Amino acid sequence: MFYADLHIHSKFSRATSKDMNLENIEQWSQIKGIKLIGTGDFTHPEWLREIENKLNEAGNGLFTLKSKYRLNLPEACQNEVFFILSSEISCIYQKNGKLRKIHLLLLTPSLKDVYKINHALNQIGSLLSDGRPILGVDAKELMKIVLELSPETLIIPAHAWTPHFSIFGSQSGFDSIEECFEELTPYVYAIETGLSSDPPMNWRLSKLDGLVLISNSDAHSPAKIGREANVFDTEINYNSIAEAIKTGKGFIGTVEFFPEEGKYHYDGHRTCGIRLSPKETIKRNYLCPVCGKKVTVGVMHRVELLADREEGFKPPQARPYFSIIPLPEIIGELKKTSAQSKTVLEHYSKAIHSLGSEYDILLKKDLREIEKFDASLAEAIKRMRKGEIIVEPGYDGEYGKVKIFGEAVETTIKGQSLLF
Incomplete structure (x- = not known):
């Protein structure tokens, strides 16, 4: 494999x-x-x-x-x-x-x-x-x-x-x-x-x-x-x-x-701070509830328009998938700094030297081994593997956010099954 x-x-x-x-x-x-x-x-x-x-x-x-x-x-x-x-x-x-x-x-x-x-x-x-x-x-x-x-x-x-x-x-x-x-x-x-x-x-x-x-x-x-x-x-x-x-x-x-995380995943109006699901947009006749102007239609809405099945349908031939958060983003959240910062890059390098490739760390490595390197990183990866993460969908040019810890506005908990 x-x-x-x-x-x-x-x-x-x-x-x-x-x-x-x-x-x-x-x-x-x-x-x-x-x-x-x-x-x-x-x-x-x-x-x-x-x-x-x-x-x-x-x-x-x-x-x-x-x-x-x-x-x-x-x-x-x-x-x-x-x-x-x-x-x-x-x-x-x-x-x-x-x-x-x-x-x-x-x-x-x-x-x-x-x-x-x-x-x-x-x-x-x-x-x-x-x-x-x-x-x-x-x-x-x-x-x-x-x-x-x-x-x-x-x-x-x-x-x-x-x-x-x-x-x-x-x-x-x-x-x-x-x-x-x-x-x-x-x-x-x-x-x-x-x-x-x-x-x-x-x-x-x-x-x-x-x-x-x-x-x-x-x-x-x-x-x-x-x-x-x-x-x-x-x-x-x-x-x-x-x-x-x-x-x-x-x-x-x-x-x-x-x-x-994509900046056009959901619909919305960035000027007014409005994020809408496709069904909400249709219900509101594509108009922003704050200013009354047309909202920007996102990717999820396009899927909604072409779909002939309800959300959550899984066909028999469906293959498994696993959604990951890049390791620098996880470390950045733990360190409370940018994923591109020197602090994150140094810790990322140490993790790769100690534990192996990023995919090994995110998907395969025994959590007890990760814990020996960094207990908080092990906890974060455990939550990611279980899909216990907080999501704020992107909209109208505004990038979305995926977090493992802490509170976020208008969040959802996104569950998933393990790939392996």
Whole structure:
């Protein structure tokens, strides 16, 4: 069994850290506990040159970092990391009288396939301007082009519920996969749920029952790697991983970011300090109860509009998931300081050296071992594992908050079952 984060970005993507190079990506994958990581951005010529120069083909459709580029790590985190060729494409086009902005994640088995795909896409638009290229092509047509050149490539709708850039986005998406991909819909085997939604939200749509729900970090900086991931129980090679995504066999479940932390999870009006659930918004006719103006509609509302099942429904084929709070955030709460502070980073480093990778600490490590290192950290992780956390959903551009201790305004206690 291993963890896989299939969607990240390189330093050549817009608004991405210059530290997103292959050396740091491998190092942070080990720190987090990720065994399989996407390369990201294989469409970008300069990034592709780095992939060619710094990675070795492992002979299984995957790649490893050449030893001369490897960075030092705590012994407790040292583990071989494999790379899978991945990239994200932004398709912006008109369809059925509406502007569409759909992001697609591509997973590809070989550099030979990448060369063919890049050559074809370069005829449509520039691949040099951004690691996530913006192409004026219909998402269905892009799928057709890619599959004709590389039938083994997987094409997955990325962060499916993001308002502005996704297949179900409220601003520029569709109401169904069929509306987007038409006759090519059978080639959509999975969707990426994104940071703003989790499996239970997607279970409410019966039309998604045949799809595997994957989760990835979409990381723009090394420390964000693994904030979401997938759990596989397969051989570590491209064909086995692709088959698990296509059929669900060997796909165990996902590790999730709490979607409530997203800044557009709920509806609301930030100016008036009003946060509303979708049902409350509909009941109030989409108007702010304080000023009477239209509220900003969030991701949860979009799910509510498309859902044909009640909240809490769990289909028979549903896979387990576990929502985590990043370890620096937990330490930050315990230390009563920012997760990015020097104090937190020093304690995080000590925890990793003493206990192992972040995923080991959050998901697997015996609480008695953690207690020997830090009793308060052990208590916090115990509560997180049980889902005994306090949530304030984000709304109208205001990020949500997830806490383990203390009181919060308009809170809910979010329960969950253990993944393992």
